[in-house]
Amino acid sequence: MSAILRGHAEQLYAQELEELKKQDNGSRPENWLLSPPAVVAYLMGGTLKNGFEVSPKYIGNRRLMEIAVATLTTDRALLLYGLPGTAKSWVSEHLSAAISGDSTMMVQGTAGTSEESIRYGWNYARLLAEGPTENALVATPVMRAMQLGKIVRIEELTRIGADVQDALITILSEKSLPIPELNTEVQAVRGFNVIATANNRDKGVNELSSALKRRFNTVILPVPDSIEEEINIVKRRVESYEKVMQLPAELPALQEIRRVVTMFRELRNGVTADGKTKIKTPSGTLSTAEAISVMNSGLSMAAYFGDGRLTAADLAAGIIGAVIKDPMQDKLIWQEYVETVIKTRDEWKDLYRACRDLA
Template identity: 70%
Template sequence: MAAKKKSPPANKPKADQSAVLRRHAEEQYADELAALAAADERPKPPNWNLSPWAVKTYLLGGTLDDGTEITPKYVGNERLIEIAVATLATDRALLLYGVPGTAKSWVSEHLAAAISGDSTLLIQGTAGTDESALRYGWNYARLLAEGPSEAAMTESPMLRAMATGKICRVEELTRIPSEVQDTLITILSEKSLPVPELNTEVQATRGFNVIATANNRDRGVNELSSALMRRFNTVVLPTPDSLEDEVEIVRSRSEQLGRALELPAETPALEEVRRVVTVFRELRDGLTDDGKTKLKSPSGTLSPAEAISVVNSGTAMAAFYGDGVLNARDLASGITGAIVKDPVQDRVVWQEYLQTVVKERDGWGDFYRACREAL
């Protein structure tokens, strides 16, 4: 049994890509993927669009022999990306694990785009996710009228990935109920999906694999069984090692988002980005960058993703209510909101940090005053 592709209605208009708020990775970076494919002469695993070398280059960036610049999609440990790519060429699935905001979904999307040319085979894990999301469902009108048949089945992204030899992404795996998670065991070990209602099965085509993501803040919600964990190779994506790496991540993503949203403001000033990242890193680590002052940490994660959100929000404030140049006043409310999740505990932590660290830091007077006003 093979999964059948369903054609869109003839009168359905094709989305204007220039008007799409966020394009899929394979569309946004189509030129880079095409350049890599043209230059790629290395061996490719079955049904992969690119070789492992080219996938790594796509993720980490580089310059091709013809001068084409490949922009980095991930800034971090090169070895982690190599392990992730190599895992997907084997019979083991990949689990990207770490604190919220460490680019797990971002890396997952770009791996699928580079390998399969399709990052849209996605299952979003929630407490309400049932087996049909991982296996298949039914068109109950046809089921009642005709009985079980291929025509009455509704395909899940997993089933389509198996039938076409592509990567399926499962987001927030630990949010899915444990009994539903274990549906993956047969798929990952036997590489087949039984369909007992039709007395048949869907066998995975070569190239099929699964990338799942989970964050350690969800640990204990729906922990993975040992049987399921054995089917995954786990790669932990950490927060950036250095201040400069994190600044570059936040700067580049904020700039991309600003262009996509067409915000009428200048590119975020590097110094303001550095301030946001410095604050987040110090509060996250419980220690100032110079190692001299111990700090209390707030309840939030203060990840690079949240820093990007703060800078992007500040850029919008500067564009619509300022002079178009990002400054401390534009950032103050956003950074305060990101840090103060608990109105009692986190507020005390933030006030103490402003008073003991920011107030005494040279050149940060405007930032101190703006954040005090935002409180």
């Protein structure tokens, strides 16, 4: 594992899952690794009865995680919906790891995702040589999850064309996958379910049909309610990144994380933290995930092009890159924010100079 850039959730948190499994006395649905309350405990973190610390994977409303887990115990699939960067894929991965012990069964949704990516494909060399046989069949993650009674993840469902999306209807309603070429079908084993993710920035790209919507229970993952909550999320993820990448840099002071999160929240909300000044909103989402990315980029700058201590100059390029997505409109919005907000804050003078120098 030491040479792997990023292990799967069930690998990275294997010890936590094992400890939870040992102390889990709850009723487990068939083919579940943990009981539903233990899955929520894994996601939300906390101290177990033996004193073992479980790290939080999701920092936010516990009830949302309870609803998500409860959905997966039923015959309805789960749709995690929200703004980009609200931890939809992260939650999806950890749900799969805690329930199935395997988060790798995934279909990545794109404009080019075909029906064969969801149902099944064929090994064409064998198909030509043998005709349609079981040996010539290529199982998809969806088919394997049905056969094994596990969770399958479908990322960015609304990026997939509507005609391909509809291939899920029979799978979700009948819990079966017809294979007419072999005059047979795959029937889902208990424990099988689907977690899909979609972001509301894609609304209108490929809308889900009403038939498909009915087969999902939708849980909306919001942006963090408070600045303290968002700072905590960024801090934890940056510490994790620094450990994995083994950067020769000091972890950033909390004040640097607070400044980045404050900027992103102000630009995202269109008003300063004190509510006194209205701000134009740029075209990007400026999500928590982007704040994490800016901090990680700054750490790399400090490690390899500085003295290992994170400074405003290390962060400035990442901040500007996150804010300015439209080179015309966003640049003007950013310049106005720099001059009317950043410049006026005495404790942000170093950040003002760094941003001005780059501009």
